[in-house]
Amino acid sequence: MFYQKKVIIFDMDGTLIDSVGIWNIVDRELIAQLGGETLPELHIQQRRDELLRSFSHAQDAYIEYCDFLAQTYHAPFSKDVIRSMRYAIAQHYLKNVIDFKPDAHTLLYYLKEQGYQLVIASTTSQNILNIYSNENDAMRQKVDFEKTFSLILGRELVSKIKPHPEVHQFIMQELGVQPHECLVVEDSLVGVEAAQNAGIDVITIRDTYAQTDEPELRKRSIAYFEDFNRLLLHVKEELGQS
Template sequence: MKYNAFIFDMDGTLVHNMPIHNQAWSDTLAEAGIQIDIEQFNRATTGKKNSEILRLVLGEHVTDEQIAYWSERKEVLYRQRFACCREPLPGLLDLLEQAHALRLPMAVATAAPPENVSFILDELDLRRHFKAVVGAHDVKNGKPDPEIFLKAAAALGVKPESCLVFEDALAGIEAARRAGMDAVMLCTTIEAHEVQGQPHVVRAVPDFTHLDLPTLLG
């Protein structure tokens, strides 16, 4: 097989939740007196940790206390709004079961805080599929820095080049490239043409139902 392990982003990849995240950010920042263009904001911040996002928007002089307050405010709004409609992306569960049958180790690599990781992985009973979960508190830098994917590969005990990443954002696709990993783009956040011509992007699909695992593994 060409790949010995799978690494999944979470938001926008395991679940289709980025519009909810973006609206929660818009409403939270409005409370802080800042108006944003959601599309531009999404492109500039996807894959980044909350602390990185808030420093980008509020300025480098923002305090740790302010970051903690606004980050928690945003995440509470997000979880309240997504709780009623959270479900795995179509085809995800079948892909995970097939990968398990082939004994492929899998990890989640996400910029989400621990509460959001539990909100998705535990509430949807997905955590049992993954040998490792690397989150925002485990890395210094968010995507497109490759740190999170390299740590996930290390946690799985595999070489980076043997991993296939599943992502929905340009920052994540770039992080995979920098880590020396191929990637599958889930087009829940951006259009397929935006990654056209990138040799490490092996597929760009709307959801997991469009993937055939034996073909993907070569």
């Protein structure tokens, strides 16, 4: 699985960090500010995921999502204003609440020590990734982003977000590697599809907010792990260092 790989590509939200539930809370607060009804967080998540998938070829999928909210709730705000409102609500969570999943940072350090190049390929904005790496004290204490990752890529880098393979194609071109030399670590179906569309092997880490997709994730990934501790144990065993 890791043998003869050179580059390990990690998704961020839901994979390395516990954040999907936070974005559900943010969007629930946003909808309330727009005068919308109180919706279950799972419903908000499922609708957001479906919309982002449908907007994946748009220049900015998240601005289109905000436009959908504006139209749905007849908001007296532009989509740009609504995106700013969403970002303002998220500030506290981004800086003070979101953290790495248990043992994720341990796996990152181990893989780095073994000589792998590590990359973050996320559909979140570069600005938010910068908050994680520069302003979130809990995350900064665990990982030196600049030293750990060869590339940290947000959604602005590409014109088409996952499940389109553009971000992975960019990574391979930038680092001079082929699909068989890469491995993607994901948590969602859209992420798994992006890796497969790029011809790259993909493994899945369980995320609470992707439970309904677990059978399909297991089917479409070369391996499925309940947590990072189990993945770390597998890597050490595979590399003969257990």
